[in-house]
Amino acid sequence: MNIEIAKYSGYCFGVKRALDITERTLKKYKNNNVKIYSLGQIIHNKGVVDKLSKKGLIIAADEAEITPGSVFIVRSHGVGPEILKRLKAKNIKIVNATCPFVKNAQSKAKMLSKKGYYLVIIGSKNHPEVIGIRDHIKSKKSVMVIEDEKDIDVLRKNNRIGIVVQTTSTIEKFQLIVSKILEKGNEILIENTICDTTKKRQNSTKELSKKVDVMIIVGGKNSANTAHLAEISKKYNPRTYYIENYKDLNLDWVKGGKNIGISGGASTPQEDIFNVKKLIEEI
Numbered sequence: 001m002n003i004e005i006a007k008y009s010g011y012c013f014g015v016k017r018a019l020d021i022t023e024r025t026l027k028k029y030k031n032n033n034v035k036i037y038s039l040g041q042i043i044h045n046k047g048v049v050d051k052l053s054k055k056g057l058i059i060a061a062d063e064a065e066i067t068p069g070s071v072f073i074v075r076s077h078g079v080g081p082e083i084l085k086r087l088k089a090k091n092i093k094i095v096n097a098t099c100p101f102v103k104n105a106q107s108k109a110k111m112l113s114k115k116g117y118y119l120v121i122i123g124s125k126n127h128p129e130v131i132g133i134r135d136h137i138k139s140k141k142s143v144m145v146i147e148d149e150k151d152i153d154v155l156r157k158n159n160r161i162g163i164v165v166q167t168t169s170t171i172e173k174f175q176l177i178v179s180k181i182l183e184k185g186n187e188i189l190i191e192n193t194i195c196d197t198t199k200k201r202q203n204s205t206k207e208l209s210k211k212v213d214v215m216i217i218v219g220g221k222n223s224a225n226t227a228h229l230a231e232i233s234k235k236y237n238p239r240t241y242y243i244e245n246y247k248d249l250n251l252d253w254v255k256g257g258k259n260i261g262i263s264g265g266a267s268t269p270q271e272d273i274f275n276v277k278k279l280i281e282e283i
């Protein structure tokens with residue numbers, strides 16, 4: 001049995017950077033009795049989040065839980081400027097681990113809005129990155145999130161429309177939605193804010209899924225980019241299985257297969273990918 005791991009797979013630059021910043025911050029304040037918070041999971045991977053919680057990171061479900069005098073780590077998904085203002089006013093120190101690609105999407109959105117374009121953000125309405133981008137736009141009347149084709153019906157005709165896209169979206173979805181928005185405006189300015197890492201991961205997963213008998217996608221079920229990898233792989237290989245870690249692997253899935261492919265999302269530790277490979281090798 002040949003087992004191949006997708007060329008671009010596992011932790012991306014933005015996630016690695018956010019985790020390094022978090023580890024350094026936890027170390028720095030370890031003996032100072034200072035509480036350290038993130039708003040929601042620092043990355044979409046339960047195993048990693050549990051480890052960081054043991055080291056002292058507090059996962060707040062709501063901004064109100066973050067206490068004065070504490071430290072707040074902005075995760076790679078970013079947040080809107082108003083939250084930061086409110087937290088600073090409560091004497092909370094901000095450590096910003098927003099991924100530079102997400103910052104780029106935020107700046108492009110702000111720039112388009114300032115220039116008078118009605119802003120469309122293509123992405124998942126409830127994803128923290130999309131909420132953070134939208135929160136950079138002052139007038140909520142001049143921005144809309146489009147999650148799927150159905151939402152386009154609600155988009156009113158506008159003279160000028162500016163478009164940005166969630167960094168982890170698939171290029172296919174982006175193209176499809178953009179093509180439908182074209183009928184809705186006269187002047188349309190499109191900023192492709194899908195990050196390089198995402199493009200590379202999606203392409204290498206696509207290529208691998210085409211040539212193997214079975215594909216295993218490893219990563220958090222709440223990770224948007226991992227879910228997209230599974231979606232892409234399934235399109236080219238019906239024997240695609242999406243698991244959180246090696247414990248979810250059913251060895252019957254790979255039986256009879258000669259070539260097995262494995263890929264992991266941007267928030268999947270390399271260790272989780274290797275553990276899956278090891279388990280298959282032992283058959």
Ligand code: SF4
Pocket residue numbers: 012013014015076099100101102167168195196197198225266
């Ligand atoms: S997937 Fe892209 S945008 Fe998201 S954290 Fe990684 S590098 Fe940054």
